[in-house]
Amino acid sequence: MVFRLTERDQRDQRLSLDTAAARTLATTTKTAPQTREITPRWLLRVLPWVDVPGGTYRVNRRLTYPVGDGRVAFTSAGTRIRVVPPTLTALPPLRGFADEPVLETLAALFEQREYAPGEPIVRAGEPADSLLLIAHGKAAVLQPGAYGDSVVRTILSGGDSVVRAAPSGGDHAGAGPPPPDARWAFTLEARTTCTVLLLPWGVFRTAAGRSPSLEAHLAAHQAVPARPRNKHGEAAIELAAGHRGEPTLPGTFADYDLGPREYALSVSQAVLRVHTRVADLFSEPMDQTQEQLRLTIEAVRESQERELLNNHDFGLLHNVDPRQRFATRGGPPTPDDLDELLCRRKKSRYFLAHPSAVAAFGRECTRRGVYSEPAEVGGRVVPAWRGVPILPCDKIPITRRGTTSILVLRTGEEDQGVVGLRQTGVPGEREPGLSVRSTGIDARAIASYLVSAYYSAAVLVPDALGMLEDVEIGATS
Secondary structure (H helix, E strand, C coil): CCCCCCHHHHHHCCCCCCHHHHCCCCCCCCCCCCCCCCCCCHHHHHCCEEECCCCEEEECCECECCCCCCCCCEEEECCEEEECHHHHHHCHHHCCCCCHHHHHHHHHCCEEEEECCCCEEECCCCECCEEEEEEECCEEEEEECCCCCEEEEEEECCCCEECCCCECCCCCCCCCCCCCCCECCCEEEECCCEEEEEEEHHHHHHHHHHCHHHHHHHHHHHHCCCCCECCCCEECCCCCCCCCCCCCCCCCCCCECCCCEEEECEEEEEEEEEEHHHHHHCCCCCCHHHHHHHHHHHHHHHHHHHHHHHCCCCCHHHCCCHHHEEECCCCCCCHHHHHHHHHCCCCCCEEEECHHHHHHHHHHHHHHCCCCCCEEECCEEECEECCEEEEECCCCCCCCCCEEEEEEECECCCCCCEEEEECCCCCCEEECCEEEEEEEECCCCEEEEEEEEEEEEEECCHHHEEEEEEEECCCCC
16 A cells, blocks of 8 residues: 655655745845837838928929839739729829729720740730730740840739830830830740730720820820930939030029928827826836836837838838839849849848848858858848848738748938938937827826827938848748
8 A cells, every 4th residue: 555645744744944935935036027029120220310300301302204103903803803993004105094984994905814934925026016914923024145045134023014115114115005016125934823914005096096085195195205314214404524615515404393202200109007006006126107118118119110111101111112123033032132132222221021031031042052241230240141231020021922022221311211200309208209298197096108109211212212022931842
């Protein structure tokens, strides 16, 4: 027979005080309240902040002649994909056209076609007789290289258009349909399964002939003479160079945009409530009110960075110029893709990517046997490419398809980059641009504190911000 001692018997047989009992007389060593929500918040750290005393920041630019960015939107019903009619005005021939019934008619005229990976969508030298919209997938623009091989000029993805003998935004993307004898100057090849919406120019001209408003719109656009502009689309400044003697020098001036964009400061706020009994009786050794405020301020700062990226008005992800959006050549981000981002702007300061995208880029570098020296930012060592730090940010979203985006920024007013906006000296300021104000004690003895952070972000010129889209983050099997 086996006898077992009960817990009470074991306690009665102890020769000294038990630790569980001893703890009732001991003073515990406590930590401040911990939270998993706090992230490095690299964007808030590296953005140069501009003080905005008036609450509004106006970005003045030289006059730019827009021609339509060529990116449209789509809706789907089962396997049928249809272009959203109002977005057709993003195409150069239809820019500024506001007759919605005619746009509806044009949207219904597109034919849907499917292409397998590697299948040509158009071939160089063939008649350029159709308007093409990439509804889904990726397609490569191929042109003959200097040494007889075929080179990839660019990658088109969902939303891009091919209006004439060049992709959207290209040198030959004109303001109207091409002439009947126009031919494709490149080959467009599907890199993934592609869904393309096609509108023959003959059908377009027939529809224009039946619509007086569209016919008048096209005639008016073709009658306007091309205005002198530089390669960025800005009104040109005429000058003379390399001349001799005493020629008559051209008169000129720098024209300004008459409708500059203005950024109003946004706000993230919270009302913190603390019962006065808690604040009075339980604030040793740590001040309950201050700890509550500290955690609330951390949450407000996290919200601030999230809005700076994702807000549909001023968020960086939604303010990338269409001509500064690029798709990966394959799926995961490669050194070639990041080089494409860097070569489209000068003085790139930072990459900003989801940690999963940073890991995917690291895998691609390892697979190719490419290794890059890390960089130091604010005393911390981070990955880098071509000397440009790659900063992780988990607030860049990942889509259901397992894709994300990578941003590249040039920062600072001096370099016409991206800047953060805030107002300092606000009442109750606890940190720059953040205030804590007591709003009183109610009838239930609950004290309230209003925590407010005022901020925004501005892109001074379009090429200050670029984005790599449709970045796959999953590892290949």
